[in-house]
Amino acid sequence: MPVAYLPRLIDDLLVRRLAHHPAVLLVGPRATGKTTTAARLARSEFRLDERAQAVAIEADPDAVLRGLAEPVLIDEWQIVPDVLRAVKRAVDADPRPGRFVITGSVRGDVDVPTWPGTGRLLRVAMFGLTVGEIRGSLPPVSLLDRLAEHGIEPLTTPPTEQLDLRGYAELAAEGGFPHPVLRLPGDERGPWLESYLDQLLTRDVAMLATHRDPQLLRRYLESCALNTAGITDHRTIYDTAGVAKVTGEAYDRLLRNLLVIDTLPAWWTNRIKRLVRVPKRYLVDPSLALATLRVGIPGLMKDGDLLGRIIDTFVVAQLRAQLATCETQPRLYHLRQEKGQHEIDVIVEYGGGRVFAIEIKAGSAPTRDDARHLAWLRTELGDRFIGGAVLHTGPRAFRLGDDIVAAPIATLWS
Incomplete structure (x- = not known):
């Protein structure tokens, strides 16, 4: 029986x-619902994944x-890829609106000096x-x-859904791929994700690279998964994977082009000294990280470091999906000073350098000490600081100071 269409954030x-x-070019990781929406x-x-149609094109x-x-x-x-040149010629000859909607699971300008989509x-x-899409609770704004517009106020209302740490871990492990989330029972999601990884590391990779070792690439992806939500220099990743520097750099480009790995750039301002400029690396979906590492909920709940990384990855996935739809055109960064004197998980930067800052904690009862980096940034930025939040796994929202709130992670969707 067909599954009814689930409204998506980007529909409008x-x-x-x-x-x-x-x-319009709709770009995203494979199996995230692009074709169904388009x-x-x-x-x-x-x-074009049907051979007969690809041959015709x-x-x-x-x-x-x-x-x-x-x-x-x-x-x-x-x-x-040559279909884009045909689209370019068609659009140049007749630029009427609403002619083509194109989907892809790689970066649209991958390794092409003169990409035909420009302009x-x-x-x-x-x-x-x-989670908001899954729950059917899409806000009008x-x-x-x-x-x-409102600073911390949207985060001060208690969420309609109350979860504990295990509940958030289970949501993260479910992930955001529509087929396993909406159509498969829990015990069948793991095999689906393993199949997804196999296809990613063999067929999908073959479209972009002729020389690759699937086993080494899998080890590299495992290293990235182990360090998801980490401010880790590239050398640590390829050393952990046991691959040479040149190979590691090639695999990193490949996984970025396949939209499996994403980064938060380091935020920078000349108002603050000694800011580190190393990006923060993420797998785009926490379920993919866990499947890569072959870790289930029981194992995750016993590994505090990995649990914190998965919760961070989960929260950033909720925020990242909003960006395309935002009228204010925010950008996501992270902040870290040298030697870790101050660090903030997510910096949401708006026009004019205005900032909302977010810390992500796996604990359920954050204190003012958990907000100390947010308070420091508020002092440094003055009126450019819109507000700050400590997102946590407990049930209550409460203030931790002027323009700083502790809020359950569930406030992101409820």
């Missing part, structure tokens, strides 16, 4: 983009695309399901936009 944004622009807007479809993309009912969905463009394709990022 895609409709608006296609109403005013000739082509197909709702299309009148014609080409799914390869033979003469201009002729195949000509005269189709629009918008035309071109799914997984990276399988036949023609509006890119929209799409990630896995957020994104949380990040509300924080920009």
